[in-house]
Each structure stands twice: as structure tokens, then as C-alpha cells.
Amino acid sequence: GKGGIGKSFTLANLSHMMAEMGKRVLLIGCDPKSDTTSLLFGGKACPTIIETSTKKKLAGEEVKIGDVCFKRGGVFAMELGGPEVGRGCGGRGIIHGFELLEKLGFHDWDFDYVLLDFLGDVVCGGFAMP
Numbered sequence: 001g002k003g004g005i006g007k008s009f010t011l012a013n014l015s016h017m018m019a020e021m022g023k024r025v026l027l028i029g030c031d032p033k034s035d036t037t038s039l040l041f042g043g044k045a046c047p048t049i050i051e052t053s054t055k056k057k058l059a060g061e062e063v064k065i066g067d068v069c070f071k072r073g074g075v076f077a078m079e080l081g082g083p084e085v086g087r088g089c090g091g092r093g094i095i096h097g098f099e100l101l102e103k104l105g106f107h108d109w110d111f112d113y114v115l116l117d118f119l120g121d122v123v124c125g126g127f128a129m130p
């Protein structure tokens with residue numbers, strides 16, 4: 001849906017509720033504002049996969065799962081990241097993030113639910129539509 005209608009708020013609360021019910025939940029945010037994980041982490045956003053992988057690459061290091069996936073209240077959470085708000089294509093962050101997740105063995109993590117919070121106010125046309 002379009003931006004500002006409560007997708008991040010709903011998914012953060014839904015993931016927390018499912019985790020309290022004993023489910024293994026991964027919440028993935030993909031908004032450049034990192035609003036998905038900041039709701040779970042008391043207003044503090046997790047470092048995004050894009051910014052972390054860029055820093056690690058420049059330092060000649062490999063990204064590890066602990067660099068990009070964090071846990072609070074039973075919910076595993078990460079932010080894919082993207083371009084600065086209003087600049088570039090949000091789809092690039094999503095593509096790069098999922099490529100890295102596959103490299104890190106995402107399919108073997110055994111989550112009951114994986115929730116993806118797509119950004120609603122997309123800069124590049126054709127990626128999503130309200």
C-alpha cells in the first residue's frame with residue numbers, strides 16, 4: 001500500500017505477537033528510513049544490510065549474520081536499506097539484501113514466519129503501486 005498507512009507499525013506488532021506465541025519470526029524492513037526495526041528497538045534503527053556490507057567491503061571483510069540480523073523480544077529483525085529518501089531505486093536495496101541473505105544461508109534458518117515490510121512511497125516507477 002501507499003506510504004504512511006501503518007504497514008511498519010502493523011508488522012512490528014504482528015511479529016512481536018507471533019514471537020510471544022513461541023514462533024520463530026524474522027521481520028525484514030526495506031525502507032530507507034528504517035522505520036520497521038526502529039519500532040522494535042525503541043526508536044533506534046538497526047544498521048542496514050546495504051550500509052554494513054559497504055563498510056565491510058571497503059575494509060576487506062566478509063559480512064556475517066550477526067552484523068545484519070538483530071533480536072529483540074523474540075523477534076529477529078533486519079533492515080535491507082536503500083538509497084537516501086527521495087533518491088535512487090528502492091528495488092536495488094531489496095535485490096542486494098536478498099542476494100546477501102542467500103549467501104548467508106537464509107533458507108536454512110528455519111523461521112516459522114518471515115515478514116517483509118515493503119516501502120510504500122517508492123521512488124522508481126513500476127516497483128510497487130498503491
